[in-house]
Amino acid sequence: MRYNGLTDFLSTGAKALAKGPVAMIFVEDLIEVESTITHHQNAGFAEVLVFAPDVLELPDAIENTIHRIPYAVAREGALQHAVNKIIDAAPGIWLYYCFNAEYLFHPFCETRSIGELLAFHTEERRNSVLTYVVDLYADDLSHYPNAVSLDHAYLDKSGYYALGRPDADGNPRERQLEFFGGLRWRFEEHIPPARRKIDRISIFRAKKGLKLRPDHTFSDEEYNTFACPWHNNITVAIASFRTAKALKSNAGSTFEISSFKWHNSTQFNWSSQQLLDLGLMEPGQWF
Known part of the structure; x- marks a missing residue:
């Protein structure tokens, strides 16, 4: 409609x-x-x-x-x-x-729907799902100048890290981290500092008064946590060409990048198991 x-x-x-x-x-x-x-x-x-x-x-x-x-x-x-x-x-x-040009993957998504995941997550008394935005890029920019190819998509298999998220007084927030890696890390000179992190709360339960903020966090700080206080929870990944597209369409960076591939690149096979094996999402207590 x-x-x-x-x-x-x-x-x-x-x-x-x-x-x-x-x-x-x-x-x-x-x-x-x-x-x-x-x-x-x-x-x-x-x-x-x-x-x-x-x-x-x-x-x-x-x-x-x-x-x-x-x-x-x-x-x-x-x-x-x-x-x-x-x-x-x-x-x-x-x-x-x-x-x-972004694609959601969750643990066992080949056999379990997003509805099944959220039914379990609700039982865990969680109202949000931490998401890692994993950069995808075409292997050959001469053939794919916009850096997008579903059949020839690559991602970084290492180079990801996390830092504590400080509060207004500079102290680390409880169960909150900021995650970095991928193209935003390797080409950070072309990325404004405020846009370098790769975490996003992309799945969440709406409630009265809740607000999404410009940095992809929410006004309710519990929504921004990666797990509950008792154990690890499910995390998911978004396989995204968005950063690669931006770097190749921006006049300040496109001519300085002839390839996104490096020694830690690996072809993306479009499976949840690959992302699980690389530590880019986890099933928590969901088996």
Whole structure:
């Protein structure tokens, strides 16, 4: 279904938020939009909201299965504004957000749906899921100048690390870490410091008063924790071409990067087991 904008969706499309989990896909450009939508539909999301410019054209087979919301994603603060509006309209519903050319993976996703994961996570009394945004990149930039190729996707198999997240007084916050690695670490001279971390709370349960902040954390600090106080919890990963696309489309970096591959690159096989083996997500107590 197509709407006239976010306000129209919130007033006429409320039934799409009646049952979760609901995926929100923010379209920044026209690269791999269809594959992003299809991937998340196959993951088991009950509804998919697509925030996209009018110039995006989709096959009817996809267009008829999504909620299409015209939206200027590139506008400053646009993501936070839309997500927070959806939060206000869907208390108690599990929500997820990502950008185009990003693909969610969770432990055992080949045989277990996102709904099954969140049912278990709810029993664990958790309202958010820590997500690692794992950079993907094409192996040959002469053949794939925008750095995107699903069939020739690579990722870094090492080079990831975490630092404590300080509070206003400089003390580390309890059960909160900031994670780094991938292209944002290797090419950090081209990435503003505020955008270098790779952690995101991409899956969360909406509640009254909850707000997403510009750094992909939430106003409720418990939502920003990686685990409960008793044991480790499930974490998930988003395999993302977003940073590679940005580095190759930005005039300040594109001519300085001839390849993203290095000695710690490995081909991505599009499986949850590979991400588990690399330590880029974990099943917690879910077996």
